[in-house]
Amino acid sequence: MNTLQFVYNYKDHEPLRNSFFELAKDTFELELERWYEEGFWTDKYVPYSYAEGDRIVANVSVNLIELTINGVKSPAVQIGTVMTHPDYRGRGLSARLMDKVLEEYGQACEFMYLFANESVLEFYPKFGFHPVEEQIFSMACPGGTAGSAAIRKLDLADPRDLSLVSSLGAQRVQVSERLGVSGAHGLLMFYCLNVFSDQLYYLEDENLIAICQQENGQLELFDLISTQPVSCRDIALKLADSDTETIVFHFTPDDPGLELSGSSHSEGLFVRTQGGQQYPANVKHPATSIA
Numbered sequence: 001m002n003t004l005q006f007v008y009n010y011k012d013h014e015p016l017r018n019s020f021f022e023l024a025k026d027t028f029e030l031e032l033e034r035w036y037e038e039g040f041w042t043d044k045y046v047p048y049s050y051a052e053g054d055r056i057v058a059n060v061s062v063n064l065i066e067l068t069i070n071g072v073k074s075p076a077v078q079i080g081t082v083m084t085h086p087d088y089r090g091r092g093l094s095a096r097l098m099d100k101v102l103e104e105y106g107q108a109c110e111f112m113y114l115f116a117n118e119s120v121l122e123f124y125p126k127f128g129f130h131p132v133e134e135q136i137f138s139m140a141c142p143g144g145t146a147g148s149a150a151i152r153k154l155d156l157a158d159p160r161d162l163s164l165v166s167s168l169g170a171q172r173v174q175v176s177e178r179l180g181v182s183g184a185h186g187l188l189m190f191y192c193l194n195v196f197s198d199q200l201y202y203l204e205d206e207n208l209i210a211i212c213q214q215e216n217g218q219l220e221l222f223d224l225i226s227t228q229p230v231s232c233r234d235i236a237l238k239l240a241d242s243d244t245e246t247i248v249f250h251f252t253p254d255d256p257g258l259e260l261s262g263s264s265h266s267e268g269l270f271v272r273t274q275g276g277q278q279y280p281a282n283v284k285h286p287a288t289s290i291a
Helices: 014-028 033-037 093-105 159-171 185-194 232-239
Strands: 005-008 045-052 055-069 072-084 111-115 134-140 151-153 179-182 200-203 208-215 218-225 246-249 261-265 269-273
Touching: 014 033, 014 045, 014 055, 014 072, 033 185, 045 093, 055 093, 055 185, 072 093, 159 185, 159 200, 159 208, 159 218, 200 232, 208 232, 218 232, 232 246
Parallel strands: 072 111, 218 246
Antiparallel strands: 005 045, 045 055, 055 072, 055 179, 111 269, 134 246, 134 261, 151 200, 200 208, 208 218
């Protein structure tokens, strides 16, 4: 077996990039080729990896973003795409890569965080990360809601619709000042291409894209993409129909006076802080900015 080499930020190195895509597909069933080809892999996404030749065998990726907490922006790193090829597990490669990421960014950002699956919940506290429980918010839908007629479903196979989503996403305002994420255009476009491609709706009068789905009387609202602040309640009611009983927000609405119910929600969020700020309680990280 050859000596492993540490490599990073290799999006322009085709053999390493393609091997990274292959490992991500095998590990998480992620499809990243189109995301890259459309130009959504930017310098804000940095893989830290070990390679054997041109084969990526372990990885920890860094997403450089900004968190807004109660209107205050702070530099942050969100870690994602943590993976090791089965043949190389048990050798401490993920821990060594985490050490490299912490050495590079641990003192440079106020928040470092990630979303972990259940199999590795004991791993991240070793590096100073603490579990944080989230809340998910919902509201009852008023009776007689008929929705809006000026809504068009988008098709990202159409270059014009893809351009619309990308353009609005690049210029968007945060969906919430209570807890928002900026600088995450690449993450948003990954979700639009791979997760929510069938749940994208354009509200023409508002020049806004809603990512949502409705099923069994429940409207799930994952994101509102707009260049202007909007009323989450008003937009939700435009998207609702006569069958909608409950509206669920997969982010933290901050409309004044909005009556919401909150319930505990865990997606394996771990946070490491540097400096005086604390990650807020009773909030929901925006679903389309989770790495």
